[in-house]
Amino acid sequence: xxxxxxxxxxxxxxxxxxxxKRDKGPIQEIAKAQFEKGAGMIDANIGPAEGxxxxxxxxxxxxxxxxxxxxxxxxxxYEALEKGLxxxxxxxxxxxxxxxxxxxxxxxxxxxxxxxxxxxxxLTVGKGGLPADAEERAAIAAEMMGRATEYGIPMxxxxxxxxxxxxxxxxxxxxxxxxxxxxxxxxxxxxMKTVVGLSNVSxxxxxxxxxxxxxxxxxxxxxxxxSAAIADPAEIITTVKTVDILMNKTLYAHSYLEM
Amino acid sequence: xxxxxxxxxxxxxVYSVTMGNGEKAVTVGGENVLPFHxxxxxxxxxxxxxxxxxxxxxxxxxxxxxxxYAGVSDDPVKWAKYCVEKLNAKAVALRxxxxxxxxxxxxxxxxxxxVKKVLDAISVPLIILGSxxxxxxxxxxxxxxxxxxxxxxxIGKAQEANYKTVAAAAMAHDHLLIAMSxxxxxxxxxxxxxxxxxxxxxxxxxIDPMCSAxxxxxxxxxxxxxxxxxxxxxQNDATMQQPILGDVGMYVWKxxxxxxxxxxxxxxxxxxxxxxxxxxxxxxxLLMAGAGLLIMRHPDAAAAVDAFITELM
Numbered sequence: 001x002x003x004x005x006x007x008x009x010x011x012x013x014x015x016x017x018x019x020x021k022r023d024k025g026p027i028q029e030i031a032k033a034q035f036e037k038g039a040g041m042i043d044a045n046i047g048p049a050e051g052x053x054x055x056x057x058x059x060x061x062x063x064x065x066x067x068x069x070x071x072x073x074x075x076x077x078y079e080a081l082e083k084g085l086x087x088x089x090x091x092x093x094x095x096x097x098x099x100x101x102x103x104x105x106x107x108x109x110x111x112x113x114x115x116x117x118x119x120x121x122x123l124t125v126g127k128g129g130l131p132a133d134a135e136e137r138a139a140i141a142a143e144m145m146g147r148a149t150e151y152g153i154p155m156x157x158x159x160x161x162x163x164x165x166x167x168x169x170x171x172x173x174x175x176x177x178x179x180x181x182x183x184x185x186x187x188x189x190x191x192m193k194t195v196v197g198l199s200n201v202s203x204x205x206x207x208x209x210x211x212x213x214x215x216x217x218x219x220x221x222x223x224x225x226x227s228a229a230i231a232d233p234a235e236i237i238t239t240v241k242t243v244d245i246l247m248n249k250t251l252y253a254h255s256y257l258e259m
Numbered sequence: 260x261x262x263x264x265x266x267x268x269x270x271x272x273v274y275s276v277t278m279g280n281g282e283k284a285v286t287v288g289g290e291n292v293l294p295f296h297x298x299x300x301x302x303x304x305x306x307x308x309x310x311x312x313x314x315x316x317x318x319x320x321x322x323x324x325x326x327x328y329a330g331v332s333d334d335p336v337k338w339a340k341y342c343v344e345k346l347n348a349k350a351v352a353l354r355x356x357x358x359x360x361x362x363x364x365x366x367x368x369x370x371x372x373x374v375k376k377v378l379d380a381i382s383v384p385l386i387i388l389g390s391x392x393x394x395x396x397x398x399x400x401x402x403x404x405x406x407x408x409x410x411x412x413x414i415g416k417a418q419e420a421n422y423k424t425v426a427a428a429a430m431a432h433d434h435l436l437i438a439m440s441x442x443x444x445x446x447x448x449x450x451x452x453x454x455x456x457x458x459x460x461x462x463x464x465x466i467d468p469m470c471s472a473x474x475x476x477x478x479x480x481x482x483x484x485x486x487x488x489x490x491x492x493x494q495n496d497a498t499m500q501q502p503i504l505g506d507v508g509m510y511v512w513k514x515x516x517x518x519x520x521x522x523x524x525x526x527x528x529x530x531x532x533x534x535x536x537x538x539x540x541x542x543x544x545l546l547m548a549g550a551g552l553l554i555m556r557h558p559d560a561a562a563a564v565d566a567f568i569t570e571l572m
Contacts, residue, residue: 251490251499253448258456259498 001240002041002228004072004096005034006199008063009045019046022058028066035067037233038240041096042067044084045074053077056084064089072121072230074098078108085116094118098230099161102126102140110151120153121195123161124180130163134179137162141184141192159195159228160184167213168204174217182224196221198231215239223247266299267292271495273488273551274462275304276502278350278435279384280411285349287465287551288502293488294549295571305568306546308553308561309350309386310342311508314365314373315357321518323534324508324557335373336380343381346561352386352554353377354509358399359390371402378410386413386437386554393420404428413437415504416467419450426459437504439467442476444483448490451498461497465552467504472511473541480505481548488549505545508556511538539563546571 007030010016018026031042044059046052057080060071070093073084081097088095099121100109113120122144124137131137141160148158162180165173177196185191201217202210218229218236222243229236241257244250253259268291275289285307292300314335317325331337335353342348355370357363374387387403389396396416401424404414415437417425422438429436438454440447447468455461468483484503490496511517517534519527527533538560542553546568555561 250494251448251486251496252445253452253498254445255449255452255456259452 001222001226001244003039003233003236003240004041004043004195004228004230005031005037005039005233006043006045006197006230007034007232008043008059009074010047011045019055019059024062024065027059027062031063031066034233035069038237039069039233041070041072041093041228043072043074043098043230045098046077046080047075049075049077049080053079053083056080057087060084060088060095068092070095072096072098076106078112081109081112082116085112085118088116088118094157096121096159099123100144102144107147110148110153113148113157114151114153117157119157119159120148121159121161122148123163125163130165134162134176134183137176137180138183138187142187145187145192155188155192156190159193160187161195161197164196164198164200164217166203166205167201167217174201178220178224181221181226185225191225193227194225195228195230196226198229198236211235219243267296268300269492269495271492271497271500273491273502274500276435276463276465278307278386278411278413279382280409281382283349283383284411285384291492293492294547297572302572304551305572306551306553307349308542308555308564309352309384310346310348310558310561311352311354311554311556312338312342312377313354313356314370315363320512320556321534323517323531324512327558336376339377339381343383346558348383350384350386350552351377351381352388354388354390355399355403356390358395359392360395362390364395367399367402370399371406374403375406378407378412384412385410386415388415388437391416393418397421397424400425401428404432404434407434408432411435413465415439415465417450417454419446422450422454423457426454426457429463430457430459435463435465437465437467438501439469442469442471442479442483444468444486444490447483447487448496448498451501455498461501464501465504466499466501467506470506470510470541470545472507472514473537473544474516475510475514477541477544481544484545484548484550502551503549505542505550505553507538507542507545507553509554511541512556535560535563539567543567 042063046055049055096119100106101123124140162177181194184194198214202213218239245252272291273288277286286304287307289303316332331341339351357365358370389399413435414429416439418439438450440450471477471480487499491500517537520530535557542564
């Protein structure tokens with residue numbers, strides 16, 4: 001399963017300050033630490049970035065100077081996205097846009113996806129609010145897949161995201177997300193790729209139990225075939241490796257966690 | 260529409276490992292497909308057969324195989340040269356059997372002297388094996404690795420009880436290393452991890468999952484080898500992508516099937532052919548399971564296996 005390192009987010013004070021000052025040091029240090037812990041891709045969350053259209057370009061370049069991995073470009077800012085995509089080095093894989101949805105305001109993202117031949121996260125929400133269950137998520141996913149086809153985007157470039165909700169407030173949604181991961185894969189042959197923003201499940205919970213919720217939720221999702229998770233690699237790598245062992249995807253050895 | 264046979268392709272690949280140096284160096288491994296599946300990918304190197312040479316005259320070998328080396332087996336230098344010059348051996352495995360505490364207990368210094376003489380006499384790659392006494396081997400193989408410096412030999416066998424010392428010696432003197440575990444794929448992987456954690460290059464290791472003769476647990480060796488290859492190829496497991504050794508001869512030439520004469524057991528057929536066939540059959544099975552390096556004893560068995568490899572390549 002692909003781990004997309006989530007730590008480079010404008011929400012974190014240290015990262016935000018480094019972004020504002022264009023200070024490469026902390027950005028590269030965090031990117032490297034995530035890569036070494038097992039991230040196969042680095043998320044760069046710059047927020048809406050209004051008036052800072054050059055920020056994504058700087059982030060992509062800064063990250064890829066430090067780690068040989070593709071970047072997940074996380075913003076709703078069309079112009080910033082395009083500038084980032086232009087400088088992305090595809091040697092280690094295609095960039096991933098985070099994200100489009102079923103909201104017409106997010107359709108232009110598909111133009112960029114097609115134009116730069118990159119991957120895109122398709123969040124299964126529309127304009128009308130949060131999806132109620134797995135079936136609604138799958139229906140939205142199918143609609144978005146149809147639209148992506150019109151733009152000429154291959155199905156294997158799409159990661160369907162069921163939108164993880166908070167266990168603390170909408171407890172019944174956790175299992176619906178798990179079901180959605182299973183249903184999404186059946187929408188195409190070969191199966192559709194799937195992704196979640198994992199830590200959302202424990203949003204609003206006390207810090208000391210957050211990782212427990214995240215890791216156990218991830219186990220359920222991987223079992224159903226999850227392809228990727230936006231998460232903290234240091235936190236989840238043990239779970240990912242252990243589930244790989246239990247699902248017989250990696251050969252067991254006493255030191256499997258060290259590999 | 261013409262029928263296109265389906266092809267299985269893999270994400271992983273076996274490391275290419277080169278033994279020895281100069282013109283006589285040989286390379287094993289490098290394939291990205293199951294054994295002899297050249298039609299699905301690349302199989303750049305033939306499996307290699309090394310001839311077994313002991314540092315002491317083999318008193319317990321059955322006549323069928325002892326007779327072949329009758330004039331040379333009193334001296335490992337003559338023996339090794341005979342294998343290279345007369346039997347066209349591509350590699351030699353020198354087994355320092357006499358260092359075993361129960362078989363002469365020769366010192367590490369004496370063994371090193373033998374290694375040096377053999378190396379001076381041949382230019383094909385040399386596999387240097389201890390007596391399979393973990394404690395004594397640690398001592399013997401350290402000295403042997405030292406005198407063999409510069410020849411890119413294969414040192415073995417490192418096992419759980421002595422791997423730190425043996426691997427350090429092989430690393431210090433730029434040799435390859437055989438990592439042996441006892442018919443357990445998980446322990447085989449674990450040993451490889453521990454050896455690489457010492458700083459040993461994982462691409463200079465050869466896996467010995469422990470051999471066995473046909474009729475004496477060959478299916479255990481077969482399945483462990485096969486699963487190692489599948490982990491390497493289909494799961495792209497970097498800790499299992501080393502070439503595999505089949506130490507065939509020593510396991511075959513001690514069983515009753517190769518030494519019981521036809522006078523006693525007429526139904527079993529001619530003893531000599533039976534023994535040669537037994538070694539060849541065991542080796543052929545292990546090639547199919549994924550072995551890339553074999554250590555064999557009878558030249559007729561080796562020739563049969565070599566012809567088999569040619570057929571399948």
